[in-house]
Amino acid sequence: MARLKTLLSWSSGKDSAWTLHRLRNDVRFEVVGLLTTINSAADRVAMHAVRSELLRAQADAAGLPLWPVPIPSPCSNEEYERAMSEAMTRAEAEGVECMAFGDLFLEDVRAYREEKLAATRLRPIFPLWGSDTRSLAAEMIAGGLRARITCVDPRVAPRSLAGSDFDPRALPLDVDPCGERGEFHTFAYAGPMFRAPIAIESGEVVERDGFVFADLLWTALATPALSLRS
Numbered sequence: 001m002a003r004l005k006t007l008l009s010w011s012s013g014k015d016s017a018w019t020l021h022r023l024r025n026d027v028r029f030e031v032v033g034l035l036t037t038i039n040s041a042a043d044r045v046a047m048h049a050v051r052s053e054l055l056r057a058q059a060d061a062a063g064l065p066l067w068p069v070p071i072p073s074p075c076s077n078e079e080y081e082r083a084m085s086e087a088m089t090r091a092e093a094e095g096v097e098c099m100a101f102g103d104l105f106l107e108d109v110r111a112y113r114e115e116k117l118a119a120t121r122l123r124p125i126f127p128l129w130g131s132d133t134r135s136l137a138a139e140m141i142a143g144g145l146r147a148r149i150t151c152v153d154p155r156v157a158p159r160s161l162a163g164s165d166f167d168p169r170a171l172p173l174d175v176d177p178c179g180e181r182g183e184f185h186t187f188a189y190a191g192p193m194f195r196a197p198i199a200i201e202s203g204e205v206v207e208r209d210g211f212v213f214a215d216l217l218w219t220a221l222a223t224p225a226l227s228l229r230s
């Protein structure tokens with residue numbers, strides 16, 4: 001039986017990385033690309049604020065083509081939906097059959113994705129859906145996934161988490177172990193979904209727009225690129 005050609009919504013974080021791992025162990029699906037929204041003004045992954053060169057390093061380590069979707073900053077919902085619609089049109093034209101997401105339990109987010117894909121031939125799938133997040137976080141660590149925390153919402157999580165490695169045991173009890181409610185975001189740099197680890201180091205930590213961001217540098221680069229302050 002032919003595997004279903006699947007495009008994966010890729011945030012650069014641990015949940016999308018573990019979704020890739022799950023999909024590659026499922027005989028029904030063939031992942032054919034990683035789709036990521038890019039803040040075109042800063043040349044960084046939207047919300048996670050990860051440099052685009054690190055995103056490309058992830059795609060290379062995963063052995064998959066990157067599908068960047070540039071969006072402006074600030075970005076209206078209409079602009080976002082237009083950019084995603086164009087990406088889905090391309091996916092259909094290239095024979096993609098499924099769109100995979102790393103969502104865990106937020107019903108409104110899942111419903112929105114399903115609604116937007118209903119007008120296409122793409123089937124939305126959610127390989128991690130319904131997982132107990134404490135068990136899932138422990139599974140990720142035990143399975144060799146390593147991730148660095150790049151963004152923290154200081155209203156609900158300690159600022160000191162920014163720039164540290166993801167460790168569910170170090171999180172306050174009132175913070176979801178996977179940060180599914182937006183408490184924090186990560187960059188996955190090692191794990192079974194990659195051919196080799198991505199060498200990174202933590203850079204400056206800044207607070208902007210109500211969030212705390214930790215810059216990450218790809219140590220394969222000789223000089224740093226754009227600052228988080230830009």
